[in-house]
Amino acid sequence: MPASDTRANREDMDLIARAARAGGEIALSYFRKDPRRWTKENDSPVSEADLAVDRHLAEALQAARPDYGWLSEETADDSSRLAARRSFVVDPIDGTRGFLAGSGEWTVAIAVVEDGRPVAAALFRPVGNDLYTATLGKGATLNGREVAVSGQPVLSGASVAGPKSITGQGPMMRTGISHAGYVPSLALRLALVAEGRIDAAVVRENACDWDLAAADLLVQEAGGRLEDLDGRALAYNRASVRHPALVAGPPALAAPLRPILAQLLTNP
Incomplete structure (x- = not known):
């Protein structure tokens, strides 16, 4: 990887990490205070907090990188992002249902994507003050400490999260x-x-770029894989932002999970 790309990735990671923290502080100002809410066309909830965070992130990040594309769950999509060399992929509040229910399990997720893959990621969980970051080829961290996927070698005894x-x-x-x-x-x-x-x-089918891009790089840089049921890595910032069913984990667990999930989805 050219040194300039490595430097750019690090600079972008620092930028989006600061932005994620700032966005998290805005979201906390609405948390457990009964913000105005409504339902979008796909029956998913959105609140004034989501939109306030989205506005702040759009202003801060696009001012800092005016040549980058922009894709956010809470911004009307603009196909001009498809022509950009790099794009921000943003979820202002990932886990809005949990946020509105008072759960602490929500995050501000930001990735920088180049050529379909994330090269910098920041994921901030305000309740707990946890900041996950990653840059391509440089590992993943939680609050500055390097992290790695589990060493669990087989499915028996493995903890698996999901619906x-x-x-x-x-x-x-x-x-x-x-x-x-x-x-x-x-x-x-x-x-x-x-x-x-x-x-x-x-992960069930139909998760979107903004749900996945930042966490994808975290998993990859921690030594794991996020892949579809054919074992393929995901491509981001395409015309369609939706993805099929997925598995995540160390390769030793992701591989045997794929056919089991495929069977369940084919014969529910």
Whole structure:
């Protein structure tokens, strides 16, 4: 990798880490204070907090990198991002349902994507003051400490996070896994895999770029994989931002999880 790219990735990571912290502080000003809320066309909730964080991040990041594209869950999509060499991929509040319910399991997720893959990532969990960061080829950290995926070698005894409708089904349970619970923020669920606090995770189809891009780089740089059921890495900042069902974890667990998840989704 050219030195200039490494330097640019680090500078972008520092930028988005500061932005994620600032966005988290804005979100906290609404947290557990009954912010105005409504439902979007896809029946997912959104609140005034989501929009306030989105506005701040758009202003701060686009001012700092005016040549970058912009993709955010709470901003109307503009196809001009497809022509940008680098793009920000942002979820102002990942886990809005949990946020509105008073759960602390929500995050501000920001990635910089180049040529379809994340090269810098910042994921901030304000309740707990936890900041996950990663840059391509330089590892992943939590609050400045390097993290790594679990060393669990087999599914038997592995903790797997995801919807109970998947992890609690017979084909999963017969492997001997333990259900690690459901984390409202998908990005945080994957960050916990990167951190090694849970061994693996499964993701239903239709997650979007903003749910995944930052956490994808965290998992990758922590020694794991986030992949589809054919074992392929994900491509971001494409015309379609939706993704198929996914598994995340160390390679030793991701590989055997793929056919089990495929079976469950084919024969629910």
